[in-house]
Amino acid sequence: MAENSLNVVDPEIAELIRAEERRQTDTVKLIASENYVSRAVLEATGTVLTNKYSEGYPGKRYYEGQQVIDKIETIAVERARSVFGVRHANVQPYSGSPANLAIYLAFLKPGDTVLGMGLPFGGHLTHGWSVSATGKWFNPVRYGVRRDTGRVDMDEVRALALEHRPKLIFCGGTAIPRTIDFPAFAEIAREVGAVLAADIAHIAGLVAGGAHPSPAGHADVISTTTHKTLRGPRGAMLMADSDEHATALNKAVFPGLQGGPHNHTTAAIAVALHEAAQPEFKAYAAQIVKNAKALADELLARGFDLVSGGTDNHLILMDLTPKGIGGKPAAQALDRAGLETNYNAVPFDPRKPFDPSGIRIGTPSVTSRGMGEAEMRQIGTWIDEVVTAVAKGEAEAEDVITRVRREVTELTAQFPAPGLS
Numbered sequence: 001m002a003e004n005s006l007n008v009v010d011p012e013i014a015e016l017i018r019a020e021e022r023r024q025t026d027t028v029k030l031i032a033s034e035n036y037v038s039r040a041v042l043e044a045t046g047t048v049l050t051n052k053y054s055e056g057y058p059g060k061r062y063y064e065g066q067q068v069i070d071k072i073e074t075i076a077v078e079r080a081r082s083v084f085g086v087r088h089a090n091v092q093p094y095s096g097s098p099a100n101l102a103i104y105l106a107f108l109k110p111g112d113t114v115l116g117m118g119l120p121f122g123g124h125l126t127h128g129w130s131v132s133a134t135g136k137w138f139n140p141v142r143y144g145v146r147r148d149t150g151r152v153d154m155d156e157v158r159a160l161a162l163e164h165r166p167k168l169i170f171c172g173g174t175a176i177p178r179t180i181d182f183p184a185f186a187e188i189a190r191e192v193g194a195v196l197a198a199d200i201a202h203i204a205g206l207v208a209g210g211a212h213p214s215p216a217g218h219a220d221v222i223s224t225t226t227h228k229t230l231r232g233p234r235g236a237m238l239m240a241d242s243d244e245h246a247t248a249l250n251k252a253v254f255p256g257l258q259g260g261p262h263n264h265t266t267a268a269i270a271v272a273l274h275e276a277a278q279p280e281f282k283a284y285a286a287q288i289v290k291n292a293k294a295l296a297d298e299l300l301a302r303g304f305d306l307v308s309g310g311t312d313n314h315l316i317l318m319d320l321t322p323k324g325i326g327g328k329p330a331a332q333a334l335d336r337a338g339l340e341t342n343y344n345a346v347p348f349d350p351r352k353p354f355d356p357s358g359i360r361i362g363t364p365s366v367t368s369r370g371m372g373e374a375e376m377r378q379i380g381t382w383i384d385e386v387v388t389a390v391a392k393g394e395a396e397a398e399d400v401i402t403r404v405r406r407e408v409t410e411l412t413a414q415f416p417a418p419g420l421s
C-alpha cells in the first residue's frame with residue numbers, strides 16, 4: 001500500500017487533482033493573489049522533506065536528524081536576505097496571517113493600538129479588522145483612501161497616528177492598485193515611535209524584480225507571503241534589519257505561535273527565491289505591470305470605473321456600479337466564461353462584503369503564461385462583453401458566455417502554464 005502511487009491508492013482524489021489541473025490549464029486566471037509556480041517549485045513541495053520535524057532554527061533544534069534540513073533552511077534565509085536586501089529573514093511562517101500575527105506577538109501586548117488600512121479600502125484582515133483576532137485582541141485604528149482620488153491620504157495617516165499613538169503601523173494590503181509610499185509611512189512611524197510593518201504579500205515579486213520600490217531600509221519589519229507575485233509555494237516570510245526586531249520575530253514565530261516548520265515549503269521557498277534572483281524575473285515583474293496597465297487602459301476605454309483611475313502594479317480594482325451589476329454576479333458570470341476573478345469591496349462600498357460592488361483582477365498568472373499586452377486587450381474586451389451582457393439581462397447573455405468560454409480555451413491553449421502538464 002505504502003509503495004503504490006496516488007492513482008492506485010486513491011483514484012478519487014487523483015482524478016480531482018487532474019480535474020483541477022485541467023481547470024487551471026484552460027481558464028484565464030485573473031485572481032490578483034494567485035500564480036503558477038514553476039515545475040521546480042512544485043517538485044520541491046512534493047518531497048520527503050514533509051516527513052521531518054525541525055522545531056527551532058538552524059543549529060538550535062529540538063529534534064535530531066537536522067543535517068540536511070539546517071542546510072536547506074539556511075540557504076532559504078540567505079536567499080531571502082539577498083533578494084530583499086535585508087539583514088534577517090525568517091522563512092517559517094505557515095502563511096501570511098500567522099506571519100502578521102507573529103508581528104503582534106513580537107511587539108504588542110493585548111489591548112495595544114495598531115494603525116492599519118481598513119479592509120474595505122484594501123487592507124488585510126490581520127491589519128486590525130474587527131472579525132480578525134487582531135481586531136478583537138488589540139485596539140485597531142484604521143486609515144482609508146481619499147474619496148476623490150482612491151489613494152491613501154498620508155495626511156490622514158499622520159493625523160491618526162498622532163492622535164492614537166499606535167505601537168504598530170501596517171502599510172500594504174490586498175487590494176491596493178497604487179504604489180505604497182514606504183518612506184512616508186516610515187517618517188510617520190518614527191514620529192510616533194511605532195514599529196512599521198510593511199505587508200508586501202501582493203507585491204513581493206514586483207519588489208524582488210525591481211518593479212515596485214522596496215520597503216527595505218524604511219520598514220522595521222517586512223511581512224510577505226511567498227505564493228503571489230513572488231511565484232513560490234504557499235508560505236510566508238518575515239524580514240527585518242535590526243537584531244532586536246529579528247530576535248523578537250523569531251521568538252514570536254517559534255515557540256510563540258508555531259510548531260515545526262514545513263520543510264518541504266522551506267525548500268520550495270528557496271527554489272522560488274533562486275528563480276526570483278535571475279535576470280528573467282526582472283523582465284517578468286516589469287511585464288506584470290505593463291500587462292496590468294494595458295488591461296486597465298482597455299477597461300477604461302470601455303467605460304469601467306477603476307478605483308484610483310488605474311494601476312501602478314499588478315492589480316486592478318473596479319467598481320461595477322456604473323455598469324449596473326454587483327461584483328458577485330459579475331464574477332460568477334466571468335467564471336463561467338473561463339475568466340477567473342474575485343468579487344471585492346470597493347472603498348466606501350454601500351453594499352455588504354459578501355455581495356459587494358466590485359471585482360478585483362490581476363496579471364501575475366497570465367504573465368507567467370507568457371501573455372502580453374495584446375492578450376490583455378483581448379481579455380479586457382471579453383470582460384466587457386460578459387459583464388455588459390449579464391448586466392443588461394440580455395437573452396443572449398448565455399450565448400456571449402459560451403462564445404467567450406470557447407475563445408478563452410483557444411487562447412489558453414497557445415500559452416501553456418508553468419508547472420502544468
Ligand code: DSN
Binds near residue numbers: 033096124174
Ligand atoms: N487571500 C489573499 C488575497 O487574495 O489577497 C489575502 O490574504
